[in-house]
Amino acid sequence: MDIYQALQTYFGYDEFKAGQKKIVEGALGGKDVLGIMPTGGGKSLCYQLPAILMDGITLVISPLISLMKDQVDSLEEIGIPGTFINSTLEDNDINYRLQEIRQGNYKIVYVAPERLNTYAFTRLVKDIKISMVAIDEAHCISQWGHDFRPSYAEIPKFILNIPRRPVVAAYTATATRLVVDEIKDLLGLRDPLESIIGFDRPNLFYQVVKVSNKLSYVNDYLKNNFQEDSGIIYCATRKTVEAVTEKLNLLGYSVVSYHGGMDSESRQKNQDDFILNKVKIIVATNAFGMGIDKPDVRFVIHYNMPQNMEAYYQEAGRAGRDGEPSDCTLLYSPSDIVKQKLLIQNSTFSEKRENILYENLQYLVDYCNTNDCLRSMILEYFGEDSLEAKCHNCGNCVDNSEMVDITLEAQKILSCIYRVKERFGVSIIINVLRGSKNKRILEFGLNSVSTYGIMKEYSEGTVREIIMTLISMGYILVTADKFPVLRLSARSRDVLNGNERVYHKKHLLQVKPSSSKSAKAAHDVDFDEELFLELRDLRYTLSQEKGIAPFMVFHDSTLKEMAAYFPQSKEAMLAIKGVGEKKYESYGQSFLEIIRNYAQKNEKKERRPFYG
Numbered sequence: 001m002d003i004y005q006a007l008q009t010y011f012g013y014d015e016f017k018a019g020q021k022k023i024v025e026g027a028l029g030g031k032d033v034l035g036i037m038p039t040g041g042g043k044s045l046c047y048q049l050p051a052i053l054m055d056g057i058t059l060v061i062s063p064l065i066s067l068m069k070d071q072v073d074s075l076e077e078i079g080i081p082g083t084f085i086n087s088t089l090e091d092n093d094i095n096y097r098l099q100e101i102r103q104g105n106y107k108i109v110y111v112a113p114e115r116l117n118t119y120a121f122t123r124l125v126k127d128i129k130i131s132m133v134a135i136d137e138a139h140c141i142s143q144w145g146h147d148f149r150p151s152y153a154e155i156p157k158f159i160l161n162i163p164r165r166p167v168v169a170a171y172t173a174t175a176t177r178l179v180v181d182e183i184k185d186l187l188g189l190r191d192p193l194e195s196i197i198g199f200d201r202p203n204l205f206y207q208v209v210k211v212s213n214k215l216s217y218v219n220d221y222l223k224n225n226f227q228e229d230s231g232i233i234y235c236a237t238r239k240t241v242e243a244v245t246e247k248l249n250l251l252g253y254s255v256v257s258y259h260g261g262m263d264s265e266s267r268q269k270n271q272d273d274f275i276l277n278k279v280k281i282i283v284a285t286n287a288f289g290m291g292i293d294k295p296d297v298r299f300v301i302h303y304n305m306p307q308n309m310e311a312y313y314q315e316a317g318r319a320g321r322d323g324e325p326s327d328c329t330l331l332y333s334p335s336d337i338v339k340q341k342l343l344i345q346n347s348t349f350s351e352k353r354e355n356i357l358y359e360n361l362q363y364l365v366d367y368c369n370t371n372d373c374l375r376s377m378i379l380e381y382f383g384e385d386s387l388e389a390k391c392h393n394c395g396n397c398v399d400n401s402e403m404v405d406i407t408l409e410a411q412k413i414l415s416c417i418y419r420v421k422e423r424f425g426v427s428i429i430i431n432v433l434r435g436s437k438n439k440r441i442l443e444f445g446l447n448s449v450s451t452y453g454i455m456k457e458y459s460e461g462t463v464r465e466i467i468m469t470l471i472s473m474g475y476i477l478v479t480a481d482k483f484p485v486l487r488l489s490a491r492s493r494d495v496l497n498g499n500e501r502v503y504h505k506k507h508l509l510q511v512k513p514s515s516s517k518s519a520k521a522a523h524d525v526d527f528d529e530e531l532f533l534e535l536r537d538l539r540y541t542l543s544q545e546k547g548i549a550p551f552m553v554f555h556d557s558t559l560k561e562m563a564a565y566f567p568q569s570k571e572a573m574l575a576i577k578g579v580g581e582k583k584y585e586s587y588g589q590s591f592l593e594i595i596r597n598y599a600q601k602n603e604k605k606e607r608r609p610f611y612g
């Protein structure tokens with residue numbers, strides 16, 4: 001069987017995603033490989049497909065223990081025999097599985113890094129043929145990464161113990177050069193074939209929303225977008241998680257919570273209910289998500305601002321792994337910055353580390369305040385040049401609101417910073433400009449500077465918004481300290497002496513114009529909505545009978561293709577993306593039946609995807 005046949009037979013796809021082919025062929029050719037791909041890039045297929053074609057066994061090392069059972073279930077759904085070994089299993093179960101592995105019953109074995117150098121496991125690998133060791137989340141070996149796991153340091157020793165060195169394949173979604181170099185070095189990859197895929201996720205619609213009443217925004221959003229679909233709402237604290245869950249429940253939404261303070265049983269249950277589509281929305285702290293690869297999350301809302309761009313991109317990136325249009329919304333309020341700063345302040349990090357954290361936070365603050373393309377700003381953070389200045393698929397690019405000249409306001413603010421000798425932070429500057437009689441202002445004698453009260457008629461929020469914009473545009477610098485101070489940048493001189501004008505959006509509240517219709521789907525097909533809903537009901541019923549997640553039966557994109565092409569034979573069904581031999585065997589007939597009935601009732605004819 002060649003790689004395309006395997007791709008079609010097992011996975012039901014007829015083409016590779018970017019970067020996959022190179023890695024698959026490299027591994028099959030006996031080379032070490034390093035795949036750097038964003039979430040949703042299709043890393044699993046990069047090791048699952050060669051694993052089928054290689055003789056012997058592929059070990060997949062992963063820190064995501066909670067995910068292993070689902071991964072093995074998914075493999076079984078497509079006809080690949082697999083198992084897993086981790087600490088959730090009783091000893092006798094582990095022994096039984098080791099025995100089965102020895103007997104050659106499996107092609108893929110998922111294993112937690114902690115188990116690798118156990119006596120039983122090191123003995124096992126001496127007796128069986130390991131053709132490949134695939135290391136998922138490979139950045140966990142790097143101390144520079146954000147998820148360092150000491151147990152990953154055990155991997156190189158383990159590989160050295162394998163009698164015939166297997167292909168070593170490493171995968172990560174982290175692109176920082178420092179981390180990538182360390183992965184290669186520490187894992188001892190031998191002249192690896194590297195495949196780096198761009199970090200852009202074209203199907204995600206990014207937006208930053210500034211509202212004073214976040215709950216009412218979320219309520220409006222949920223009423224108008226993705227009513228039937230899954231979504232995650234991230235909050236900064238457990239308290240907020242509970243409050244938001246309760247309020248949304250009262251409003252009649254299907255919502256559960258997830259945070260570190262809950263007992264592990266309820267947490268697990270809520271997570272399972274979310275994955276199985278029994279509830280639509282999960283409200284969670286950042287404790288949720290590491291082990292989740294639910295592909296059909298249609299929206300991720302950040303109720304509070306996270307710590308930095310890396311965290312934001314990772315969490316927001318849990319939307320739309322299946323390539324379908326999905327939304328990532330960050331609800332922004334300046335008080336979130338204060339909260340994040342307090343977290344850094346109260347940490348026990350060194351001063352140098354603290355300063356890096358402040359700097360990272362500032363990048364996200366700038367992201368929230370920019371009028372430019374949000375996608376470009378994200379990609380820039382990850383060191384990628386975006387092709388165009390506008391992506392036409394983010395809150396800023398689709399916002400047509402009028403720009404107004406705020407040069408005068410900018411001049412007032414900049415002179416105030418100058419007048420107080422660049423010694424104070426945002427709040428004091430605002431108070432001076434608005435002529436506050438606050439005790440501290442009077443104590444510092446700031447009521448006697450010439451800019452005192454020159455912006456009396458503006459609300460506190462508006463002045464703050466303009467200051468934040470000036471920071472993101474680079475006219476004002478913020479020192480990276482516990483108590484950040486505003487300073488003038490070299491560019492501010494041009495504004496002060498009238499050589500440069502500054503513009504800002506007229507209405508300060510941004511609301512997304514319509515649901516993500518503008519978002520680009522990875523596979524854009526015009527499908528029959530009614531049939532899609534029928535197929536989705538059938539999928540739900542089948543998945544409940546089997547106790548697996550609906551997406552393990554078929555992805556949304558597969559159902560949409562069915563509802564677009566009305567396949568009515570086995571051959572036509574196998575031409576649908578995501579329908580492989582094994583899945584056809586399990587579910588093909590049930591889906592065909594619905595499609596045939598529907599097509600007959602509505603006089604629909606079968607169409608062929610390949611003929612367009």
Ligand code: ADP
Pocket residue numbers: 013015016017020037038039040041042043044045293295321322555
């Ligand atoms: P990652 O681990 O990189 O986040 P996954 O392995 O979970 O990504 O894959 C993301 C999604 O892409 C999954 O829904 C998977 O089924 C789909 N996918 C993978 N390879 C292909 C392909 N060649 N064609 C179409 N879809 C694919």
